Amino acid sequence: MKIPLCKPSIDNDEIKLVSRALKSSWLTHGPYNQKFEELFNKKFNYKYSIAMNSCTSALECAVKSLGVKGEIIIPSFTWVSTANAVLNCGSKPVFADIDYKTRNINLKNIKRCITNKTVAIIVVHFAGLPCDMVEISKYCKKNNIKIIEDSAETLGAKIYNKFTGTFGVGCFSFFPTKNITTTEGGMLTTNNKNTYNYVKKLIAHGIDKNIKKKFWHRVAVLPGHNFRMPNHLAAIGYSQLKKITKFNNARNKIANLYSLELSKPFYKIDVPYIPKGFTHSFQMYTITVNVKIRNKLLNFLKKNNIEASAHFDPPLHSQNYLKKYKKKKLPITEKLSKEIITLPIFPDMTKKEVYYVIKTIRKFYKINNL
Ligand SMILES: Cc1ncc(COP(=O)(O)O)c(C=O)c1O
Numbered sequence: 049m050k051i052p053l054c055k056p057s058i059d060n061d062e063i064k065l066v067s068r069a070l071k072s073s074w075l076t077h078g079p080y081n082q083k084f085e086e087l088f089n090k091k092f093n094y095k096y097s098i099a100m101n102s103c104t105s106a107l108e109c110a111v112k113s114l115g116v117k118g119e120i121i122i123p124s125f126t127w128v129s130t131a132n133a134v135l136n137c138g139s140k141p142v143f144a145d146i147d148y149k150t151r152n153i154n155l156k157n158i159k160r161c162i163t164n165k166t167v168a169i170i171v172v173h174f175a176g177l178p179c180d181m182v183e184i185s186k187y188c189k190k191n192n193i194k195i196i197e198d199s200a201e202t203l204g205a206k207i208y209n210k211f212t213g214t215f216g217v218g219c220f221s222f223f224p225t226k227n228i229t230t231t232e233g234g235m236l237t238t239n240n241k242n243t244y245n246y247v248k249k250l251i252a253h254g255i256d257k258n259i260k261k262k263f264w265h266r267v268a269v270l271p272g273h274n275f276r277m278p279n280h281l282a283a284i285g286y287s288q289l290k291k292i293t294k295f296n297n298a299r300n301k302i303a304n305l306y307s308l309e310l311s312k313p314f315y316k317i318d319v320p321y322i323p324k325g326f327t328h329s330f331q332m333y334t335i336t337v338n339v340k341i342r343n344k345l346l347n348f349l350k351k352n353n354i355e356a357s358a359h360f361d362p363p364l365h366s367q368n369y370l371k372k373y374k375k376k377k378l379p380i381t382e383k384l385s386k387e388i389i390t391l392p393i394f395p396d397m398t399k400k401e402v403y404y405v406i407k408t409i410r411k412f413y414k415i416n417n418l
Pocket residue numbers: 101102103104105126127129130172198200201220221222223233234
């Protein structure tokens with residue numbers, strides 16, 4: 049048996065819509081973008097959503113929309129995009145440590161990084177579990193610090209009934225490993241009309257569609273990008289989004305099965321923790337094991353055709369070009385990056401496949417007398 053780390057669920061629904069979009073001859077952003085964005089707003093209670101070519105682009109737009117440069121607090125336990133967006137917009141990332149249990153940035157660690165140059169925080173909702181946005185939002189509002197949510201891994205997850213991406217500017221990813229896919233793609237969400245209008249221009253060459261002296265005029269008002277999502281990819285997203293509840297329920301069912309079996313005391317494995325009032329979208333299913341056996345277990349899984357991985361090892365502050373931004377000690381990030389294992393999870397994963405992973409882990413413990 050061979051088990052991939054993740055596998056997108058694409059069927060005839062997506063093929064039918066993508067084919068319709070291609071046959072329509074409208075190949076850049078078009079009618080399916082509007083449908084996709086409207087459904088996104090409706091499902092998750094956002095005021096404005098803008099489909100674009102990646103979450104990384106959404107993060108850059110969100111950072112640019114701040115309108116000021118300065119220090120931006122981010123976790124080191126994330127994908128490089130979070131730091132790159134900050135640097136590519138001329139600001140400076142400041143790495144904050146995380147909480148061991150939730151693996152998320154928290155207020156205590158944020159406070160340690162605040163200086164008079166802090167302009168914003170990018171929270172990263174790790175693996176599908178939202179950060180504690182209630183206490184973070186309260187603090188940021190009081191101290192005039194803007195919030196950007198790197199929600200790449202957290203489509204459909206809630207904190208006390210509010211979806212991620214509603215507490216600040218939300219940035220979602222539709223890379224094939226994510227909760228829904230458009231192949232490549234992302235979405236920016238905001239409740240602020242000015243941010244919406246600015247980002248709409250920024251992603252399409254800086255053209256202001258409302259300024260037109262002659263019908264052929266294209267008036268550029270700022271140095272924009274081409275970050276648009278094409279119509280046929282939006283068609284895939286629209287079709288995928290209709291199935292998000294089904295996908296996330298399937299992910300949660302698999303996660304529950306893993307947690308039930310792997311949390312048995314003799315394994316000494318920590319399974320994901322979900323605080324009361326939070327929901328998890330399980331874009332990834334991660335466990336932690338003793339640092340002494342982590343690499344050996346990863347290799348054993350690989351030998352048994354199970355595609356496991358370690359998110360995030362190395363953490364960002366260990367990447368050469370980012371080392372200089374480590375100003376504070378990051379002991380939890382360092383510990384977690386050496387203990388974490390990402391196990392396969394995807395909506396169409398069968399019970400048989402889940403048990404094959406569990407049995408293989410069990411075998412590893414037995415063989416090694418652990
Ligand atoms: C936390 C986080 N941020 C950003 C990204 C980048 O997403 P994209 O590939 O859509 O730019 C990812 C995806 O890997 C991610 O996990």
